[in-house]
Amino acid sequence: MPKLNPVVAEVTARIVERSRETRADYLRRMDAARDHGVARAKLSCANWAHAFAGQTVADKLTAMGGKQPNIGIVTAYNDMLSAHQPFERFPAVIREAAREAGATAQVAGGTPAMCDGVTQGRPGMELSLFSRDVIAMSTGVALTHDAFDSVICLGVCDKIVPGLFMGSLAFGHLPVIFAPAGPMPSGIPNAEKARVRALYAQNRIGRAELLESEIGSYHSPGTCTFYGTANSNQMMMEIAGLHMPSTAFVHPETGLRDALTAAAAKRAVELARTGQGRMADVIDEKSIVNMIVALLATGGSTNHAIHLVAMARSAGVLIDWTDMDQLSSVTPLLARVYPNGSADVNAFQAAGGVAFVARELANAGNIHADVQTIMGPGIHHYFQEPSLVDGELVWRDGVVDSLDTDILRPASDPFDREGGLRLVQGDLGRAVIKVSAVKPENRIVEAPAAVFETQEDALQAFKDGRLDRDVIVVLRFQGPKANGMPELHSLSPALGVLQDKGFKVAFVTDGRMSGASGKTPAAIHVSPEALAGGLLSRVQDGDIIRLDPEAGVLTTVGVDLSSRAPASRSPDHASGSSWGYGRELFGAFRHVVSTAEEGASVCFAAPAGGGATWSDTQPDPNVLDRAVDA
Incomplete structure (x- = not known):
């Protein structure tokens, strides 16, 4: 070898x-x-x-x-x-x-x-x-x-x-x-599935047409x-x-x-x-x-x-x-x-x-x-x-040569010289972004923040036309301690529609996105999360955020977050994430879970055997690495 x-x-x-x-x-x-x-x-x-x-x-x-x-x-x-x-x-x-x-x-x-x-x-x-x-x-x-x-x-x-x-x-x-x-x-082509979802997000087709498409995909x-x-x-x-x-x-x-x-x-x-x-x-x-x-x-x-x-x-x-x-x-x-x-x-x-x-x-x-x-x-x-x-x-x-180079390519002639995942960091903490599905011209976004606590609020703003602009949608209080860190894939069609309209659009969250998330740049798993003291809790509507995965940057521009008090989580959202649908059974998990970069686990909230602790092995979230040079 x-x-x-x-x-x-x-x-x-x-x-x-x-x-x-x-x-x-x-x-x-x-x-x-x-x-x-x-x-x-x-x-x-x-x-x-x-x-x-x-x-x-x-x-x-x-x-x-x-x-x-x-x-x-x-x-x-x-x-x-x-x-x-x-x-x-x-x-x-x-x-x-x-x-x-x-x-x-x-x-x-x-x-x-x-x-x-x-x-x-x-x-x-x-x-x-x-x-x-x-x-x-x-x-x-x-x-x-x-x-x-x-x-x-x-x-x-x-x-x-x-x-x-x-x-x-x-x-x-x-x-x-x-x-x-x-x-x-295989069911209906994936491009057709995405097209139908985008039409539904814009209220251009009804639920019956959407359901027919989804059943054709998952069949x-x-x-x-x-x-x-x-x-x-x-x-x-x-x-x-x-x-x-x-x-x-x-x-x-x-x-x-x-x-x-x-x-x-x-x-x-x-x-x-x-x-x-x-x-x-x-x-x-x-x-x-x-x-x-x-x-x-x-x-x-x-x-x-x-x-x-x-x-x-x-x-x-x-x-x-x-x-x-x-x-x-x-x-x-x-x-x-x-x-x-x-x-x-x-x-x-x-x-x-x-x-x-x-x-x-x-x-x-x-x-x-x-x-x-x-x-x-x-x-x-x-x-x-x-x-x-x-x-x-x-x-x-197995085959030595790819049978379809639109799908699989050799290491000597790849689709890209780099892999699909990058670390971004700055004053908002550390996050990851998947860029393999994002076109290069859409990867770098500097735009005003629109801050939300729930997917429902963000989707309502989209439906009302309040996001028809260059925007970085910030969805916080979605980390493991806040509510178990749900996937937020429901936002993907709406964000994709905004991007297709020609706006510069990105997503920043301490929650997760689905493994199916795609063409819109999304800095996810922001750590520390907002509920645990992360500076994402201090971002306000209109703050300029820069997301640049090429330079490894996730930072505010012209804002001193340290001078602000953190926003309080809305009582309705906090209580709503604590009970119902079995959530009341997992209160202890939310209390002891480790951070996203530590695996968001309750099994290994502290290492076994008296060895190195997580704090000994994890990087300082304030170290900017490439972001400093930017």
């Missing part, structure tokens, strides 16, 4: 040094758990009998022999998520494959799985980010039975895979495999086909070495999907027997860097600027937005998938998919090739693709 890019090497070395204590503490705990022995040797006869009381006679006989592995399945199945509906039948496929391998498999437990598409713009969205940590905890509850020798996780969507990942790492002494369900077939079992957080999850699980290779974007209801699910089960049995491929070894500083780079190279979801921090922390690895920004500066943008282009993930897969991306990044020296995976040492395993030949699963090398 070519020599590693020096910036990638430098960032990795910095992460290793920063994580020295926390990573060592994590590995000590995983080694201790491994040394306690295999599951079937630890449980008493009564424990083991309870674990298999509801199983078939054949499985009981296998289990009671005390020599064969038992796979624990953690499933996020429900019928509400089209991506998770196929998981209803996966446990049966896994159990049968385990039996063929002389082992057993059980559903260890289930996790909640919210559909952000259903809760978008609704009060339930305020539980969405917190659901990730609930999923991590419920994964821990499932696996704490300690009756398993390896694990298969069934999850696809936005918070579910990060939560399963975090929870599984608490059992990193075991091999863990993620088995995806795959995307739904069957499988993942939504745009490249949002769910499909970014799947790409990263492959690059991390936790999938069977090239399994992310195989359709659910196919013979190939079932064969891959069965292969994952048999691989989990093999890893349990050999004692190889434990998750603690697969996920380390190098694999985390690989995940970040692959996300940047494909223009993936901004939600992972938060999720990846929490996911890495679960393995004792400490990363921050500066790491992501520096990696982005040397990562070629290889993919254009909606919302960064017109193609969907099915077209991405047909053009070469993750196997092509993995090979290109490795050959260009942008990712670490010498990583551990569930397939064995080396990222080269993920250059392969599966197919069925006479009913048998066969692995072949």
Whole structure:
């Protein structure tokens, strides 16, 4: 393999040094758990009998022999998520494959799985980010039975895979495999979907026409086909070495999907027997860097600027937005998938998919090739693709050349020399912005602020015509402590309409945007958040704000924010975010949650093991870096 890019090497070395204590503490705990022995040797006869009381006679006989592995399945199945509906039948496929391998498999437990598409713009969205940590905890509850020798996780969507990942790492002494369900077939073209949404935002069509378009987009079992957080999850699980290779974007209801699910089960049995491929070894500083780079190279979801921090922390690895920004500066943008282009993930897969991306990044020296995976040492395993030949699963090398250079390009001729995510900072704090879908002429905006506390107020101002001008829409009190940090994708069509009218438009918020957010520049995840003392709370209508991702700048112009008192959150908004739709159950989460750049997590509000603290490892939010030179 070519020599590693020096910036990638430098960032990795910095992460290793920063994580020295926390990573060592994590590995000590995983080694201790491994040394306690295999599951079937630890449980008493009564424990083991309870674990298999509801199983078939054949499985009981296998289990009671005390020599064969038992796979624990953690499933996020429900019928509400089209991506998770196929998981209803996966446990049966896994159990049968385990039996063929002389082992057993059980559903260890289930996790909640919210559909952000259903809760978008609704009060339930305020539980969405917190659901990730609930999923991590419920994964821990499932696996704490300690009756398993390896694990298969069934999850696809936005918070579910990060939560399963975090929870599984608490059992990193075991091999863990993620088995995806795959995307739904393509529906109406993404450009047409965006056009209809823009027409509805302008009151030029009615709800019936909008609903017809949306049903044409989201129409069957499988993942939504745009490249949002769910499909970014799947790409990263492959690059991390936790999938069977090239399994992310195989359709659910196919013979190939079932064969891959069965292969994952048999691989989990093999890893349990050999004692190889434990998750603690697969996920380390190098694999985390690989995940970040692959996300940047494909223009993936901004939600992972938060999720990846929490996911890495679960393995004792400490990363921050500066790491992501520096990696982005040397990562070629290889993919254009909606919302960064017109193609969907099915077209991405047909053009070469993750196997092509993995090979290109490795050959260009942008990712670490010498990583551990569930397939064995080396990222080269993920250059392969599966197919069925006479009913048998066969692995072949993936395509060497992109089959559609409008969707996928080689590292030697990328869409852009830099990745899709950048850090911006200044007197308003630190934030991230996804620029891969924003045209260069729209990226830099200096305009008066229009300040709001709710999406509803901002949308009403749009409908009233009060935003028909150059404007930076500021939506504050949307951070994790304020209301759980909901996605604010409902504003995207309105902002896009303003931009299409020729206005200079941008969005600044301490909340999140959807993984589907696109063409309008948006500085999101502003940290510190307004409720926690961030200076976003001192911005007023009419203040001039400059957002310049090219220079890494997010700052007010000609304003001394330090001389102002912070604005108070409106009582109605504060109380409304505290109760109803289950929000009253999460008051403790809002109280202890860490900042966005710390992963917005309650699981790791303070580091374990007495190692480095978050304050020791996080950058000073007032350090301006590139902004100083601007």
